[in-house]
Structures are given as C-alpha cells and as structure tokens.
Amino acid sequence: MLIVGLLLYIALLFILLKVNFYVGLGFIFVTSIVFKSIFPQLKGYIGEQRIRKLLDKLSEETTVYNDLYVPKKNGEMTQVDHVLLSTYGLFVIETKNYTGWIFGDENQRNWTQTIYNKKSRFYNPVMQNNTHVKALQHYLNMEVPIHSIIVFSNAATFKFKEPFQTAHVIQTKHLKRTIEQFKTKEISSEQLSRISQLLKALVPETKQQKNEIKKQHLEHVKKISKPARKKASKVQVKPVSAGAASVEPETCPKCGSNLILRTGKRGSFYGCQGFPKCRFTRDAILGK
Incomplete structure (x- = not known):
C-alpha cells in the first residue's frame, strides 16, 4: 500500500512539474509540511502493524x-x-x-x-x-x-x-x-x-x-491534561542568585525538573524540585 502511494505521488509530481515548474515546487512544499505533521502517527501505525504480524505468526x-x-x-x-x-x-x-x-x-x-x-x-x-x-x-x-x-x-x-x-x-x-x-x-x-x-x-x-x-x-485525555498544565503554570521558581547577577534556574539532568538552592548539614547545595522521587544534587559552588 505504501509503495503504491509513493508511486502515485511521484507520477503526480512529474505531471505537475511538466505542466508548470512552480506549481510542482509548491506541491512539494505543501506535501512536505503535511508529511512532517503526520510522520509520527505514521511511524506508530507501521510499528503496531509490524507487531500484529509477528503476534499472528x-x-x-x-x-x-x-x-x-x-x-x-x-x-x-x-x-x-x-x-x-x-x-x-x-x-x-x-x-x-x-x-x-x-x-x-x-x-x-x-x-x-x-x-x-x-x-x-x-x-x-x-x-x-x-x-x-x-x-x-x-x-x-x-x-x-x-x-x-x-x-x-x-x-x-x-x-x-x-x-x-x-x-x-x-x-x-x-x-x-x-x-x-x-x-x-x-x-x-x-x-x-x-x-x-x-x-x-x-x-x-x-x-x-x-x-x-x-x-x-x-x-477525556484532553480534559484531564488541561488542569495539569494550568496547575503547573502557577508554580513559580525564583531565579537563583549568584552574587550580584541573577540567572535562570537550572534543570535537573536526571528528570528535567528545576534545581532549587537548599541548605543541609554540609552547607548549601542544589537539589531537584522533584525530591523525593528524584534525589539528584549538585554542589552550590559554581563550576562543580
């Protein structure tokens, strides 16, 4: 089915380029945008079909x-x-x-x-x-x-x-x-x-x-995802102060959450906002 579709696309493109070169270029541009938007779904569909065939055997x-x-x-x-x-x-x-x-x-x-x-x-x-x-x-x-x-x-x-x-x-x-x-x-x-x-x-x-x-x-998925996004947008993390300069908060390399300046027995350190699920820490001294 995919091969037939590809052959039809090439044939139509050839005809359009022969009729008008710029129309053919426009066709390539539009179809490339459409293909880029549906490519993830197409990959997922192909993957699932491959698994179906394996299971059927x-x-x-x-x-x-x-x-x-x-x-x-x-x-x-x-x-x-x-x-x-x-x-x-x-x-x-x-x-x-x-x-x-x-x-x-x-x-x-x-x-x-x-x-x-x-x-x-x-x-x-x-x-x-x-x-x-x-x-x-x-x-x-x-x-x-x-x-x-x-x-x-x-x-x-x-x-x-x-x-x-x-x-x-x-x-x-x-x-x-x-x-x-x-x-x-x-x-x-x-x-x-x-x-x-x-x-x-x-x-x-x-x-x-x-x-x-x-x-x-x-x-239902859209409905339950909207409140989560709104709730997340209300969380404000203050910029980390480094001397006189103010820099945007760093993100945890392990889970992607923000790093927050904390104080422990050994002094200051950066800890993941996702604690206790994520226990990543980094020394508060710049460069470490």
Whole structure:
C-alpha cells in the first residue's frame, strides 16, 4: 500500500512539474509540511502493524486482541496496543516505535530519547503499561498471570543501567523469544474461555463504534491534561542568585525538573524540585 502511494505521488509530481515548474515546487512544499505533521502517527501505525504480524505468526493456541479500550477502576478508559492470550499467561504489549538512544529506569516518570544532539522526553512506558495491566486485572476480576512487555524499534539502542523487575523492555526482534520463554501452562481451559469472552466484548463490532470509543477516550485525555498544565503554570521558581547577577534556574539532568538552592548539614547545595522521587544534587559552588 505504501509503495503504491509513493508511486502515485511521484507520477503526480512529474505531471505537475511538466505542466508548470512552480506549481510542482509548491506541491512539494505543501506535501512536505503535511508529511512532517503526520510522520509520527505514521511511524506508530507501521510499528503496531509490524507487531500484529509477528503476534499472528505465533502458535495457533494463542489469540491476539489489538487496540483495546479497557475500563479502569475509576470508570475511565485506557487504550492497550496488543493483548496476547495463551495458556502460558496474558501478555500486555505496548509498542514504542522510537529510534536512537533510550535512557530511563523503572521508577523514572519520563524517559529520554537521544538522536545525535537532539533530546526528547516521553512518559515512562513501563508505568504506562502497568496502568494497562491494572485495568485488565480489574476488568477480568480473576487471578491469572499477566506479563508486561514494552517493544521498541530494532533501531533503538538501550542505555539502561538497571534491569527491569515489572516489565520486559525489548526490541521488536526479541518479541517472539520473550513470549516463548514462558513454558508453564498457568491458565485453565475454562479460564481461557471466560477471558476470551470478556476480551471479545471490548472489540467494537463496527468501525463507527470504534471511532466513537476512540473519540471519547481522546476527549477525556484532553480534559484531564488541561488542569495539569494550568496547575503547573502557577508554580513559580525564583531565579537563583549568584552574587550580584541573577540567572535562570537550572534543570535537573536526571528528570528535567528545576534545581532549587537548599541548605543541609554540609552547607548549601542544589537539589531537584522533584525530591523525593528524584534525589539528584549538585554542589552550590559554581563550576562543580
């Protein structure tokens, strides 16, 4: 499908350039802007499709459910990329089609993606998938083993310092091996049947139903994110005074929060505003 679209684009561009060179240039400019805006969504879609194909090639004894909206305990909905049901457990899979160097740890709220000198932060996918796992536990209301798996692109390079305890963080090429390492049957045939019925109930019967559920979910996400931004804007951090000069507050290299001048037993130091979740400190003497 992508190859056909690319060929059609090239053919249309060739025709426009032949008719009018400047019209062709304008077409290139407009389509480049559009492509840049949809590129992240396109990458995510391609990544999820790749994972779907890999999961579909697993044992016939497994069942795959994609793009589920699972009700949480508080009545809200959470979107789950993939759920794999087998006698060896329930596998909850979150896809992250990111490239570059990936930094983070299990308890750090935000992770960092580094591509050359460009850094960008994203929400900890382990925490994100833990939310999905808890929602499924509440919805299914039965004791079954649930395994959390975070799948990154093969082009991602992990820079993790500590192993993960609550999730498997892997590249796409290791997904099959990660799932197949579980060889002990822990879900009975009766439980499989019951879980299958419950998960099927979450699958929209029509495309219209799916779009409506997705729309409601996105509206809720926007609604809960607005108060958070307003609350954050009210927090004012005074500039750090350095002699007669006044400089803007520095940010914590570990979590990105502001550094605040504090006083302890050994004198003054800069501590992370995110304490106690983040315990980064730096000597108050400039240059250290």
